[in-house]
Amino acid sequence: MHRRTCAALLAAAACSSSPDRPQGELRTMFELVSGAHAKDADASAQVVLRAQPIKFLSSPFNPGTQLQEPDREGLVVQPAFSDANPAAFVTTEIWDGYPRVWAQPMYVFVSGFDRSGGPVVVAGSLPVFAFGTGSGFYSPYRQVWWVTIPSGGHADFRTTDQVLASGYTLTQGPLRYAALGPREMEVGRTVDSVPVHPFTGDLLQARLSHEAWVEGAAASYMDFGDDRFRINAANNVVQEVALFRFAFFGPDGTPQALDVPPVVGTGPLGTPRAADAPNGLPRFGALRHEYLANISPVPGQPAPGIFVSATRPELRADLIAKYGAAFVPLPSAQAENLPEREQFTMRVAFDSSCFNLSDFPQSCIWLDTQQNIEGNLPSTAFTDTKRFSSGPFVFFDGVAP
Amino acid sequence: MRAALLALLAASAALAQEDAYSPPAASQPSQLQINGYADIGFAAAQGDGTSFAPGDTRIPADYGTDPFATAVNTRGDVASTDSKGRFTNGFLPRSMSIGGAPSFLLNNFNLDVKYTPSLAPLLLFGRLQFLPRYGAAGNETRVLVEQAFARVVPFSSQELALSIGKFDSVFGIEYLENESNLRTNVTPSLIARYTTGQSLGVKAFYRIQIPKLWSAVSLNAAATNGGTLVETLSPPDLSLSGRPIGSARLGWELNLPAFELKAGGSGEYGVRNDQHGVTVHQWALGADLRLVVGGLSVSVEGVSIRQDPGAADKSNGLGPQTLVSGFAARGAYGMVAYAVPVSDGALRRLTPYLRYEQRHAQFEGFPAYTVDRLTFGFRLDLWEELIVKAEGLLNGEKSGLPPVDNNVFASSLVYSF
Numbered sequence: 119m120h121r122r123t124c125a126a127l128l129a130a131a132a133c134s135s136s137p138d139r140p141q142g143e144l145r146t147m148f149e150l151v152s153g154a155h156a157k158d159a160d161a162s163a164q165v166v167l168r169a170q171p172i173k174f175l176s177s178p179f180n181p182g183t184q185l186q187e188p189d190r191e192g193l194v195v196q197p198a199f200s201d202a203n204p205a206a207f208v209t210t211e212i213w214d215g216y217p218r219v220w221a222q223p224m225y226v227f228v229s230g231f232d233r234s235g236g237p238v239v240v241a242g243s244l245p246v247f248a249f250g251t252g253s254g255f256y257s258p259y260r261q262v263w264w265v266t267i268p269s270g271g272h273a274d275f276r277t278t279d280q281v282l283a284s285g286y287t288l289t290q291g292p293l294r295y296a297a298l299g300p301r302e303m304e305v306g307r308t309v310d311s312v313p314v315h316p317f318t319g320d321l322l323q324a325r326l327s328h329e330a331w332v333e334g335a336a337a338s339y340m341d342f343g344d345d346r347f348r349i350n351a352a353n354n355v356v357q358e359v360a361l362f363r364f365a366f367f368g369p370d371g372t373p374q375a376l377d378v379p380p381v382v383g384t385g386p387l388g389t390p391r392a393a394d395a396p397n398g399l400p401r402f403g404a405l406r407h408e409y410l411a412n413i414s415p416v417p418g419q420p421a422p423g424i425f426v427s428a429t430r431p432e433l434r435a436d437l438i439a440k441y442g443a444a445f446v447p448l449p450s451a452q453a454e455n456l457p458e459r460e461q462f463t464m465r466v467a468f469d470s471s472c473f474n475l476s477d478f479p480q481s482c483i484w485l486d487t488q489q490n491i492e493g494n495l496p497s498t499a500f501t502d503t504k505r506f507s508s509g510p511f512v513f514f515d516g517v518a519p
Numbered sequence: 520m521r522a523a524l525l526a527l528l529a530a531s532a533a534l535a536q537e538d539a540y541s542p543p544a545a546s547q548p549s550q551l552q553i554n555g556y557a558d559i560g561f562a563a564a565q566g567d568g569t570s571f572a573p574g575d576t577r578i579p580a581d582y583g584t585d586p587f588a589t590a591v592n593t594r595g596d597v598a599s600t601d602s603k604g605r606f607t608n609g610f611l612p613r614s615m616s617i618g619g620a621p622s623f624l625l626n627n628f629n630l631d632v633k634y635t636p637s638l639a640p641l642l643l644f645g646r647l648q649f650l651p652r653y654g655a656a657g658n659e660t661r662v663l664v665e666q667a668f669a670r671v672v673p674f675s676s677q678e679l680a681l682s683i684g685k686f687d688s689v690f691g692i693e694y695l696e697n698e699s700n701l702r703t704n705v706t707p708s709l710i711a712r713y714t715t716g717q718s719l720g721v722k723a724f725y726r727i728q729i730p731k732l733w734s735a736v737s738l739n740a741a742a743t744n745g746g747t748l749v750e751t752l753s754p755p756d757l758s759l760s761g762r763p764i765g766s767a768r769l770g771w772e773l774n775l776p777a778f779e780l781k782a783g784g785s786g787e788y789g790v791r792n793d794q795h796g797v798t799v800h801q802w803a804l805g806a807d808l809r810l811v812v813g814g815l816s817v818s819v820e821g822v823s824i825r826q827d828p829g830a831a832d833k834s835n836g837l838g839p840q841t842l843v844s845g846f847a848a849r850g851a852y853g854m855v856a857y858a859v860p861v862s863d864g865a866l867r868r869l870t871p872y873l874r875y876e877q878r879h880a881q882f883e884g885f886p887a888y889t890v891d892r893l894t895f896g897f898r899l900d901l902w903e904e905l906i907v908k909a910e911g912l913l914n915g916e917k918s919g920l921p922p923v924d925n926n927v928f929a930s931s932l933v934y935s936f
Contacts, residue, residue, distance in 0.1 A: 141830035141831045141832060142829065142830035142831030142832070142842050142843065143830075215830060215831045216831055216841070216842075217831060217841055218841075220578045220606055221578075222576075222577060222578060223576045223577060248576075248577045249577065249884055249885050249886065250884065251884070252883060252884035253844070253882070253883060253884020253885055254828070254842040254844055254883065254884065255578060255579060255582070255608075255842065255844075255884070256884060261576060263576070277886060277919075278575070278577060278583070278886070278921075279886070279888075279918075279919055279920050279921045282572055282574050282575055282921035283921050283922055288574050333886045334886075352604050353604055353605070353606055354576070354578055354605070354606065355606075
């Protein structure tokens with residue numbers, strides 16, 4: 119599917135070849151935690167082990183070292199930009215070489231519905247997930263089905279076939295993001311605190327594990343709530359958006375991802391849409407199709423740069439050491455004095471000379487939206503990594519859903 | 520003359536099925552024979568003709584149920600595979616697309632072409648099948664080259680036959696009844712999908728007679744593209760992995776004047792041919808037993824199969840799919856039939872039969888399930904050219920999957936020429 123999209127957008131010879139990755143590999147929270155223990159780079163980027171430094175809250179991104187609380191593993195809050203706004207997400211699954219991802223059913227037992235149509239969940243009952251992480255078709259994207267327990271009936275169901283065989287009324291409910299994983303798991307945070315956005319400092323919602331049945335076995339899941347994604351109703355395929363990871367050419371001539379915040383698009387590659395966020399709650403961005411966006415400087419062309427305030431000397435030094443001083447120009451005094459300065463931390467501009475212009479930040483073409491990225495970079499800049507990552511926004515446009 | 524011709528035709532029909540010994544034909548004139556049969560059916564299925572349970576929204580739809588259960592003809596085509604938009608991942612049979620509506624069907628118009636040259640111990644055989652179908656896309660009729668092989672019997676003193684081309688399975692015994700003019704009943708068993716598929720490759724059959732014991736021991740072995748699974752599950756016409764699949768049956772038979780007993784063990788091993796990875800294997804083991812005493816025949820067969828999980832490059836006879844899921848299944852059937860001679864006139868034989876079977880299966884990460892089926896019916900032989908068969912299939916869900924109304928009535932009129 120993404121190949122077709124790529125072809126449609128980029129016409130001939132536009133998409134670069136993808137990095138070698140195993141085809142059809144799914145890593146759930148279980149594998150990400152075990153991978154983090156094994157120091158796998160991809161897994162360690164998503165999971166912070168208990169009592170270990172939380173990457174974006176620690177040096178060089180922030181002063182000092184902030185440790186994950188000692189009783190649970192944490193999902194790393196990853197700063198990003200989306201639709202020109204600061205954002206952040208967590209990642210609960212990674213799919214490599216998958217063509218698409220589907221929503222799967224989840225059964226929740228109710229005694230009925232209240233006057234406003236809200237379900238009355240049977241006290242003490244646990245939801246039933248259709249199947250678990252052992253299947254390649256496992257998905258955290260769930261279609262809730264309310265199972266109405268008649269008076270005198272019981273809600274002690276543990277498997278899908280038990281639910282379906284009961285003959286109880288099934289009512290289609292909302293779409294819910296519910297990821298199975300280890301019981302001692304949460305959104306990454308330090309002890310005695312709530313999760314925060316690493317750059318803006320906004321407080322985020324804490325998420326803890328809940329209990330459920332998965333085909334007869336007890337299991338735990340993290341519930342990120344309803345309406346966090348959309349599906350194609352005809353086939354339950356989850357709608358994806360493009361995620362852009364900025365990249366430079368490496369020594370071998372292939373694009374290498376930079377360790378800077380990515381940009382979450384609002385639609386598939388080549389099809390940006392208006393951000394779907396009723397009441398500020400994003401229903402997009404939970405399934406991300408990852409692309410590299412090559413911004414290697416080209417002689418005679420504007421040089422992209424990343425905004426980092428002089429008040430973050432460690433971060434500036436780190437980025438300069440990795441990517442060169444030209445990529446991290448010193449902002450003007452006017453830029454430094456902006457009250458909303460931290461909103462721009464690690465935001466990439468198409469032409470970094472704008473950091474010294476008097477009308478900063480309006481002077482900049484920020485590569486912080488799908489439209490700006492696809493509109494300002496050549497079609498050959500994009501490489502399909504053939505990777506999906508999943509996890510809802512935990513922060514978007516000032517809201518912590 | 521007529522009797523001789525009929526005998527010749529019957530032998531021709533069976534030729535493609537069995538690796539029976541044929542003496543070298545050097546002294547015989549070259550022969551070109553064209554034979555065949557037509558299978559005209561009438562079938563009705565409960566519900567919507569599928570085995571997809573109402574209310575079950577799990578994906579893939581074909582992982583949590585047995586979509587092969589509603590078979591309506593000898594090819595194993597089912598009443599319907601319409602999942603109503605739910606994603607499926609290629610674990611499906613072909614469909615007659617009748618849903619829950621009773622319908623007449625032209626299941627198969629089969630044409631066999633056989634040539635035996637006069638100066639070489641060769642048999643050249645082709646089987647063409649015309650399969651009229653109507654589905655969601657309108658006319659979906661297919662023409663299938665089900666078999667095309669050359670067989671040589673290199674030694675006149677040995678019962679050894681070597682074949683190359685596309686031929687029948689060597690696994691178990693049910694493949695012997697792949698064609699509706701040979702099968703006692705109408706529909707294949709629940710395990711036929713693993714053992715009865717034709718495939719392309721090479722095959723060797725060897726049998727040694729032990730006259731003192733009224734016995735014979737045989738070995739039938741093949742190396743093929745697709746192994747023994749049916750074509751929707753494992754495409755036979757191309758090796759996707761570049762590795763052949765080996766399969767074999769070791770058989771023993773006891774042939775007493777009034778008593779015939781055949782037993783065999785089968786095995787299969789190789790790379791799955793519904794994907795491209797060379798390390799993604801499958802294996803199957805089976806056992807079979809046949810007993811014939813007078814008009815009574817008893818057949819029992821069991822199989823166990825495992826397939827490794829692979830990548831996201833699944834492709835089979837139904838087209839490109841997605842994930843190559845790990846899979847395991849086991850099952851068995853037992854069938855009893857009794858042929859009652861009726862007359863030498865139009866009504867030759869009446870054969871009532873009964874079959875019971877169970878199948879247990881599990882896709883990687885999905886709950887395991889067990890289904891069973893009771894098949895009962897009769898076969899009526901009219902003259903030597905006409906067969907009328909009718910049967911009921913009572914499909915049951917024993918564990919691990921929701922109940923669904925998917926019983927079937929299937930009937931068939933087969934005429935041979």
